Amino acid sequence: MALPPASMALALAEQGLRWVAITWVNHAGAPLVKVVPLAGFEAAVAVGVGFSPVADAFSADGAIAPGHRLARPDGDLRLRADAAALAPLEPANGWAWAPGERYERSGAPYAGDQRHLCRRQMEQLERARVELRAGFELEWLVASPAADGTPAPAIPGGPYGADRLVEGLDYATALLEALEAAGLPWLQFHPEYGAGQFELSLAPGTPLEAADRLVHARLVIQRVTRRFGWRCCFSPKPSLERVGNGGHLHLSLVRDGVPLLQGGEQEAGLTGTGAGVLAALLAELPALLALACPLAVSYRRLATGSWSAPFQVWGVENREAALRLVPTAADGAPAHLELKVADLAANPYLLLGAVQAVVADGLERPRPLPPPVSGDPSGLPAGAAARLPASLAQASAAFAASDLLREALGEALHGALGDSQAAEVRRAADCSEAELVAASAWWPVVGGDRLKGGQAGAPQPATITRLRPAALAA
Template sequence: MDELIRAIRTTPIIDNHAHPLLVPSALAQHPFISITSEANGAALNTVPSSLAHIRAVNQLSKILGCPATWHDVVAAIETERQKPNDAWMKRCLEGIETILIDDGLDGRDEVYDYAWHSRMTKEKCKRIVRIEKIAEEIINRSLKQPDTSPSDMFLDVIRQFDRTIDEAILDPEVAGFKSVICYRTGLDIPQSSPSLNDVNSSFLEVISTHRAEGNSQFKRLDGTLLNAFLVHRTATAIQNSLAQHKKPFQFHTGLGDNDITLTRSSPSHLQNFIRNYPQVPIVLLHASYPWTKEAGYLATVYDNVYADIGEIFPFLSREGQETALRDVLQLCPSEKILWSTDAHRFPERYLLAVVQVREALESVLTEYVRRGDLVIHQAIKIVQDILFNTSNVLYNLDLKLSSLPLISMSSLTPHTSDLNLLLLFLDKHPSTKLLRLCYLDYTATPRMRVVPVQRAISVLQSEGSLNIGITEACLGLLQNDTIISGVTATGEYKLRGIFSSIRPGPSESYASIQCEFLEQNCSELAMCPRSILRRTIQGAKSHGLEFVLGFEIEVVFLSRTQGSESRYVANAFSAGHAWNSARALQRKALLSVVDEIYGSLSDAGIHLETFHAESSTGQYEFVLPALPPLEAVDTLFHAREVICTIADRHALRATLYPKPFPMEAGTASHVHISISSPTGVEKGVYESFYAGVLGHIRAILAFTYSNPASYARMADSCWAGGRWVAWGTQNRETALRKISGSHWEVKVLDGLANMYLAMAAIIAAGTNGVLHHERLTWQDCSGDPAMLSNEERKHLGIEEGLPTGLSEALEALKRDEALIRILGREAVERYVAVKTAEVALLGNMKGREREQWLIERY
């Protein structure tokens, strides 16, 4: 299935029918809410309760990183519109190779010229000539010549119309023609063209009525023989043209706004017309909804008919779209199906249409493959035909099909259903029977619920997402399940599985899924650690900042003594252990553990960059690949679970405890950060980012050194990041170690941190630094800050020490209003409350007791 999903996500799209975008000055003149509905006027008031609108709000909110309300989405889009270089428009049209534009819908002063849209697409855009618009413009010009008799005017109009159509047939910028006769008289077009005399009489009546009403401008031909005459005239010109390639003739069919006569918009009315013009390629637009099966039938039995399945995205619900896709595929060959957005005015219509058609294709075609109706390569051909090939051949575009960049797993949520992600996973890992729904609480304790796979499939089929009820107390618990003051067991959150994070393991028959907390109404929970990181990443991205993170996992393998005072001690096979020591990977007992860890991580799609022995007895480091932040933390969480589970199978304890042996090196969880967006290479950008981090680092330590035990690792002159607010190029004695360009390492971080919150704090502080153009006033420290004199440190701007304990770091966090504002006051207050209670709990334990208690849990 991976190959099919890849094709669905990466096949570029030829949009064979759309309309121009509004110029900025015209945006306010049209209701934005119309992006999900054909309604207009007062009927728009009820649009927010439609499934199509609700779904669009949810999808846009995920893309924009804002709450899932229409008000918030509109505000976020307004912010996006202010960005330079049409960045938001380009994002909305991402994946569209070219657009064939019918520019006859809006006033020319309201919209961009069709050629302007080529800025947004890889290939040049072309025109679709709307024949009614051409005729109406010609009539309007003729009416401004008062000396011309109506009969002469009629003949002149016909001559000009014929000339315009002939010129368009020869014009390489014109891809085809379109008629909206569906709106004028319906699709029951007379089998043969009306006589010239009858049309002349009808025309004279139209002109007489127009002049009697005193209208200044002719706008629309309604209910006249002239409409049918022009359609026949155009079809005849196409059929009789000497061009080897006949340009297609599009017809609006099916749904439209309320000035259409719906009963006369079925494509079945066109059957006689189709027979009359066998050499004219005829495109039935808009899925002919609700007559999609009829469109599929006509495209099947007539060589010159093609079925477009546009406009239903995003106007229908998910189920409606999938049903329409199945209806057209019941009979119709994929070589006769093509796709369009029918987007107009607002770029968000393009965005939603593209997202939703890929979703529908994924849902329908993967189901056909699973049932054996299709094999993978056949399903891929259907995707490529609908999105690209059919239009490419039909409109003689001569474009080359080449895949778009693959969408990363961390961004699949808007495009891929949770059920499909699970089923795809099960295709690869059929032995999976149980799903671990995992989360980290505010004490960084890994917690989970287990759900049988069959139960998960059943819930996903009926509800679309897997949500488990969980007490609101879960984010106010200490490691021993004590509820902190101010939190009660009353109320319930929803714990939602994020299926883009699914990985096999850490045990046989299990798979693990990272989760986010939601309110009961399924809105985002402000205190959810993973959601906080996701929102922080989205906020940074809205300012042009993207990142990759690479984590280093340091663990110490311990053994447990037997007897009444059982405790964890160094392993017998760790004798002679040293940093990068070959001996540390020679002992058979440990070598089998490390080999199994490597194999299990590889099976889970986590490919280590390197691993080696570290300095402390029994200590090893596993270096994870660089990934986008959310995916990187999910991967870190899972990798740790794999390491700890395998160690336990071998009667070992893999601990993240910061200082297992007082006289040896501590255990950290360093992270490497690079700004991966184009501006990341600019010194002014990355130095402002790290200036922001250093400016808030005393508060950040409340998240990165999140346990009283963390500060036992903090020391000078032992490669642990030191005790000072400082940075240095390749300097392991500073809190930030610059490696190259925007690639820096955060040294003051250990495995007891909730890494979602820790990374959110770092990215938030750095982004804030970029936004405020903060200067890196600290100088590059090339030595150990602890070894410098006060004057030498002052010269380098090193004047502040890091907090010496968690309570001091929490006080710094409580005073950091900028960080609180970005992360959310409610979340920070809860975090401080949990950590304050944790300090009190651990403070009541004796040293060795506290150490063993924490090793049991981390």
């Protein structure tokens, strides 16, 4: 049983912790924060701290999107810290962290809160006696700004190379120590394929735990990287020449204690119920893509033949399938699904909330599952594998047309997300490929670097102006 907030705060104070950073993630995928002293943590749990609804109208560049339904000065919300998720952030310097959920001043849950959606969908599955476990993989580039401001890999070494680990061993040591000091359980860490790229696999948990761990881990990674004088780049496409960064989502399902993705008589051991869930996810993939890949630049990563899985297919251990089934084997690990198309611009609470809604629909309304695809779907005859949306505009249209997601999210949240997607489409509309990638290279906006021309790592002022609303660029 979790300790009450006052007892938790006392326990953390005894560890030398003094401040709590309370975060939530907006529609642009950026974590936002309010800080309270540890002595004020109990009030932050019970009453919360103020936060304007306008923050969900922020675009990926940090500017307020004109025409967004939340782009107004009216109203206020209370961001309440979740005491059960309180954890260290950087304990050596006195910092703790907690995720927050937003409430109306009346005390009612705010209909547009992303973490509340994730919690509500999780509770719905639990009432149906279904346990969904989830975990994220994070990919990021460790970089320094090149002369033109674009990310240049800071740690040498080959793809998956032990040489890169050894070259960056001080960095790896500091990072893994920081993750463990923050209480973040992880499964695997390694150099990735791209130059200067690394990957971290977080341990699975409930959907809320999985989303919280992703947010928490990104903060720790960012902090450790900056301590070395480098930048961590989570952008889906840091440059035109290099591979992108994914944020793959792994899922397992159990109902009444029985795994649904193994032990059955269908393909690769799927049960009939598990196949129905997979079919539902497959059918809703175009709509889910607007949440899994919410930036215009996300779709530059989803290129054919690049192991980014841009086709609406599933496969058994096929890394070019948007839904990859990893069956149980001699290692005894439970079978699970991997959503390959997601990247780290996704708000993890929104993504997991929507995925859970689709899972619930697949359990209630099973549908036939098409055969799995082997090999690269781009090599199949024309029409054999449907291409997923190739742009945010296409994905947003599918999202708008999904009655399932509209009902699950509610009109307020669904509509505000549509406005945010439209703002991102407009932001990128007049950009060349190179301009779009350069303007998103250091996503997310951290410390306003991309809104202040001339700083290291920022694009040139002309690019900034082009991507900002005219009213704010003046």
